[in-house]
Amino acid sequence: MSSRSLKAKLVASPYIVWSAIFIIAPLIFVAYYAFTDSSGAFTLENIFELSKYTTTFLRSVWFGIVATIICLIIAFPLAYFISQKTEKVQRTLVLLVMLPMWMSFLIRTYSWMALLQDTGIINSFLMKIGIDPVHMINTEGAVILGMVYNFLPFMITPIYSVMAKLDHSMIEACQDLGGNRLTCVRRCIIPMSMPGVVSGITMVFVPSVSTFYISQKLGGGSFDLIGDVIERQFQQSYNYNLGASISFVLMILILICMAVMNRFTGDEEMAI
Amino acid sequence: MENNIIIDLKNISVSFDGEPILKDLNLYIRDKEFITFLGPSGCGKTTTLRVIAGFIEPDGGDVIFDNKRINDVPPHKRQVNTIFQRYALFPHLNVYENIAFGLRLKKVSNKEIKQTVTDMLALVNLRGFEKRNIQSLSGGQQQRVAIARALAVKPRVLLLDEPLGALDLKLRKDMQNELKNIQQRLGITFIYVTHDQEEALSMSDTIVVMDSGVIQQIGTPLDIYNEPKNAFVADFIGESNILDGIMLDDCLVEFSGHRFECLDKGFAKNEAIDVVVRPEDVDVVEEEKGMVKGEVTSVTFKGVHFETIVDIGGFKWMIQSTDYHEVGKRIGLFIEPDAIHIMKKSAYSGLYGDYSSFSEEFDELSDPEEVEEE
Numbered sequence: 001m002s003s004r005s006l007k008a009k010l011v012a013s014p015y016i017v018w019s020a021i022f023i024i025a026p027l028i029f030v031a032y033y034a035f036t037d038s039s040g041a042f043t044l045e046n047i048f049e050l051s052k053y054t055t056t057f058l059r060s061v062w063f064g065i066v067a068t069i070i071c072l073i074i075a076f077p078l079a080y081f082i083s084q085k086t087e088k089v090q091r092t093l094v095l096l097v098m099l100p101m102w103m104s105f106l107i108r109t110y111s112w113m114a115l116l117q118d119t120g121i122i123n124s125f126l127m128k129i130g131i132d133p134v135h136m137i138n139t140e141g142a143v144i145l146g147m148v149y150n151f152l153p154f155m156i157t158p159i160y161s162v163m164a165k166l167d168h169s170m171i172e173a174c175q176d177l178g179g180n181r182l183t184c185v186r187r188c189i190i191p192m193s194m195p196g197v198v199s200g201i202t203m204v205f206v207p208s209v210s211t212f213y214i215s216q217k218l219g220g221g222s223f224d225l226i227g228d229v230i231e232r233q234f235q236q237s238y239n240y241n242l243g244a245s246i247s248f249v250l251m252i253l254i255l256i257c258m259a260v261m262n263r264f265t266g267d268e269e270m271a272i
Numbered sequence: 273m274e275n276n277i278i279i280d281l282k283n284i285s286v287s288f289d290g291e292p293i294l295k296d297l298n299l300y301i302r303d304k305e306f307i308t309f310l311g312p313s314g315c316g317k318t319t320t321l322r323v324i325a326g327f328i329e330p331d332g333g334d335v336i337f338d339n340k341r342i343n344d345v346p347p348h349k350r351q352v353n354t355i356f357q358r359y360a361l362f363p364h365l366n367v368y369e370n371i372a373f374g375l376r377l378k379k380v381s382n383k384e385i386k387q388t389v390t391d392m393l394a395l396v397n398l399r400g401f402e403k404r405n406i407q408s409l410s411g412g413q414q415q416r417v418a419i420a421r422a423l424a425v426k427p428r429v430l431l432l433d434e435p436l437g438a439l440d441l442k443l444r445k446d447m448q449n450e451l452k453n454i455q456q457r458l459g460i461t462f463i464y465v466t467h468d469q470e471e472a473l474s475m476s477d478t479i480v481v482m483d484s485g486v487i488q489q490i491g492t493p494l495d496i497y498n499e500p501k502n503a504f505v506a507d508f509i510g511e512s513n514i515l516d517g518i519m520l521d522d523c524l525v526e527f528s529g530h531r532f533e534c535l536d537k538g539f540a541k542n543e544a545i546d547v548v549v550r551p552e553d554v555d556v557v558e559e560e561k562g563m564v565k566g567e568v569t570s571v572t573f574k575g576v577h578f579e580t581i582v583d584i585g586g587f588k589w590m591i592q593s594t595d596y597h598e599v600g601k602r603i604g605l606f607i608e609p610d611a612i613h614i615m616k617k618s619a620y621s622g623l624y625g626d627y628s629s630f631s632e633e634f635d636e637l638s639d640p641e642e643v644e645e646e
Contacts, residue, residue, distance in 0.1 A: 169360035172327055175347040176354045177374035177425060183348075187373075191364040 030251075033244030046245035053229055053246065060226040061253065063140070064209035067147035068155075071204045072197065074148070075155035079196070080189065082156075083163035090164065097156050100149075109146055109217050116142055116218065138220030146214035147204075154203035162196030163189070201261060206254055226250055278303040278429060278461055279324060284333035286319055286485075293319045294330070295485045301429075301463065306455050308464040308472040311482035312508070317465045320482070321431050324463065325354050338428075353427035355435045359418040361406045367393075367417055368402040374425035392420035395454060412443045419454070429461040436471065448475055469509045473497065481505050502615055506548045507624035513554075513589045514624055517547040517614070525614060528564045528584055532607060536614035546615040551579070551592040553611035562604015568597050581627050588627040 037043045050057075082093045100108060115121050116136040123133035136142055170192070174184040190197075212227030219225075226246060233243030279301040286294040294316045301307050309317035322328040323335060326347035335342050342350060353374075361370050371389045380388070393399050396416035406414065415435060422430055432451070436444045452475050455462045466472055472479050473493040481488045481496060481504075489501040500506035503514050517527030519539040525532050527547045539545060559565050566584035573579075577592045582603065589605070597603055 167358070167360060169356045169358065170362060172325075172347070173354070173356055173360040173362070173421075174373075175327075176325060176352075177421070178348045178377040180346070180348055183377060187377075188362065192362070194364070 030244045030247050033241050034248040035245070037241060038239075046241050047249070049242060050246060050249055053226065056224050056226050056229055057250075057253070059223065060209050060250075061257070063144055063147065063215075063223075063225065064205050067144050067151065067208045068201055068205045070144065070148050071152050071155040072201065075152060075159055075200060076190075076193075076197070079156050079160035079163050079193075080185075082160050083166070094157070094160065097153050097160075101153055105150060106213070108150060109214055112142070112146055112149065113137065113217055116145075137218065138222055140219070140223060142218040143215050143223050143225075146218040147208045147211060150211075150214065151204040151207055154207075155200040158199040158203065159193055159196035162193050166192055198262065202258060205257065205261075209254060209257075210250060276302050278338060279463075280334075280336035281320070281323070282334040282336065284320070284323060284330045284335070286316075286323065286328060286330050293485050294323070297333070297485070297487060299480060299487060299490070301461060302478075303428075304459050304461055305477045306452065306462045306464065306475060307478045307480065308466060308476040309480050309482055310466060310469060310472040310508070311488075312467055314484075315482040316485040317467075317480075317482050318433055319485075321354075321433055321463060321465050324429070325352055325431050326350050351427055352429040352431055353422040353425060354431040354433060355415075355418050355422050357433045357435070357437060359414045361414055361417055361421070363406050365406070366402070367398070367404045367406065367409070370406065370417055371420045371424050373421060378425065388424050389420075392424045395423065395457075396420045396450075411438050412447070415439065415447065419451075423454070423458065427460065429463060430455075432462060432464045434465055434467070436466075436468075444471075451475065473509070481508060483508075499613060500548060500615060502618035503546050503548075503620040503622075503624045504618070506546075506613075506615065507620075511551045511590055511592070512624075513549045513551065513587075513627070515547045515549070515587065516622070517545050519543045519545050519614060523609070525612065528587065530563050532563065532612055533609040534612040534614060535609055536612070539614065539616075544617055546617060546621050548613040548615060549589075549607060549611055551590040552577075553607070554589070554591045554593075555606040555608070556580075556591060556593050556595060556597065557604045557606045559602045559604045561606065563606055565602060565604045568599050568601045568603060571597065571599060590627045 034046055035042055035044065037045065078097075082090055082097075085093065113120070117123070118133060118135060118137065120137070122136070126133055166189070171184050171188055174188040179187060210227045210230075212225060212231045215221075215223050215225040215228055230243050230246050230250070233239045233246065277300045281297055281299045284294055284297040285292065297316070297320065299320075309320055311317050319328060323330050326342070326345060329343060337345075337350070337352075362373065365373065368389055371392050372385045375385045375388060389402070393401060396419050398413065398416050398420070401409075401413070401417075406417070409417065415438075418435070435451075436447050439447060448471060451462070451464075464472075464475065473496075476493055478490065479493055479496050480490050483504050489496060489505045491499070496505065496509055500509060500512075506512040506514055515527045517525050519525055519536075519542065520531065521541060522537040522539075523534055525534050525536070525545070525547060564584050566582040566589070568580055569583050569588065570581040571578055574592075577594050578596055580591045580593065580597055582589045582591055582605070584605070591605070
């Protein structure tokens with residue numbers, strides 16, 4: 001027994017070492033920098049300074065929530081649609097969902113710039129067919145579009161994998177007991193897909209809140225997100241302490257959001 | 273009699289991907305009867321059930337319920353409910369909410385729901401299980417919840433799709449009795465699908481034996497067992513020795529090189545027929561006193577009896593008797609007229625009934641309990 005647990009530890013050791021070096025240690029560094037000044041002395045000043053960024057924080061969370069909701073609205077029916085197909089078609093469709101991820105995040109965002117610009121592909125087309133151009137780049141909508149586009153696969157995949165495993169006879173049981181299609185979706189498919197929905201929300205919300213590149217390219221700098229602020233502290237101001245403290249608070253904020261959401265979905269499951 | 277019929281299937285045909293599953297099936301089901309669709313995997317019994325439930329729309333034919341055609345009626349508007357093979361209970365709901373599910377959809381008042389759920393739990397002997405999680409229940413308990421959930425909405429007809437397949441033998445026997453009791457107490461129609469002939473014989477009022485999408489025989493358990501219509505039915509229900517024979521005259525048949533008296537009439541003179549003799553209906557006598565004679569080739573102790581295989585002129589008979597006859601011993605068989613059943617020749621003639629390929633191992637492999645139907 002003990003030799004087996006020793007073996008298990010050995011097998012796990014590469015990951016344990018990895019996470020110690022690249023996850024635990026950096027977290028400790030973040031916390032250390034957050035509560036010290038440039039000379040290394042303990043201070044809470046960095047944290048107090050954060051009040052300057054309240055709007056940015058709120059905007060980041062707000063954009064994150066909106067992007068997550070839009071992703072959920074698109075992903076849920078799509079995941080259901082995919083899960084109802086034959087296995088071969090399912091594989092192809094999942095591949096198509098993942099396909100954009102094979103290209104660099106940067107290239108994809110640049111492509112959206114080319115599409116959305118005032119003289120970009122979409123507007124050129126509109127003008128050709130005699131419609132007034134629409135201003136799209138450097139708007140809130142463009143930033144959220146960028147988030148939705150980039151993070152949508154992270155919503156579809158976990159929901160799809162839960163739905164693909166649903167026992168179809170449960171949906172039949174629901175119909176059998178008097179449920180029409182809508183009832184079956186509401187009382188059966190949604191509650192039973194909840195585990196996928198929760199992980200999808202986490203996987204979209206977290207990167208959306210902390211993203212920095214999308215807002216710069218598609219928002220033209222007018223919609224500063226907290227990720228941009230952090231990036232500037234490290235890349236331009238060289239104020240590692242303030243950057244670390246913002247990161248630290250952002251982490252806690254995300255944790256709180258996740259906890260609230262888990263609570264909410266947990267309750268819903270009980271209520272239905 | 274006519275208005276006693278609750279479900280009438282007329283010329284039903286179903287095929288998947290061009291593969292015919294049901295071929296021009298005709299069947300009526302009487303109100304309040306316990307009817308069983310019996311057959312091997314892939315015979316179309318589950319498909320028939322799903323046609324009645326509304327999950328499959330037949331390619332051709334009419335599904336009549338209470339004198340109304342219901343081909344286009346979706347499952348949720350039919351007065352039938354199903355017990356699914358693997359129960360299909362809702363894992364996100366507790367026992368109470370599972371049973372209440374159908375009632376909530378019908379907008380029944382909370383008070384009434386509570387009453388019904390309590391009644392149903394009492395009916396299936398699960399009092400006090402209201403708050404339990406589905407995952408915390410054993411297979412037998414889940415089965416009971418599934419029954420309670422289906423019965424809570426008061427269906428006219430309950431469809432049971434191999435409901436006891438996942439339970440162990442002892443539990444299965446108990447549940448058989450219980451299901452039969454429930455059916456009689458509630459006085460509703462049960463349509464039961466199984467590949468287990470013993471289950472079918474012990475529970476049903478009527479058995480429908482099916483193979484390759486075609487009904488082979490419809491009848492009471494006694495009819496099916498004693499008067500099988502063809503070699504398939506004779507072989508599928510119980511053990512049988514099926515032999516080629518010639519009907520010499522009314523009540524006179526020749527097989528295994530001997531002329532036997534029998535009770536069957538109405539065949540043409542010298543018509544080729546199949547003869548069924550059940551292993552338990554054969555009397556073993558001393559060789560010189562036997563109508564036919566042969567050598568014992570194998571003996572298996574089965575508890576209630578010995579299963580003895582006897583080689584008679586190259587055809588291996590199975591005989592069940594409480595007497596032991598060792599391998600190599602020569603014995604005679606004595607067959608009374610009422611032990612002989614004559615069947616018309618059919619497509620199944622010659623396929624079944626010889627025990628030459630019979631061995632314990634083979635028996636294990638073809639044990640219907642092991643076969644999972646898709």
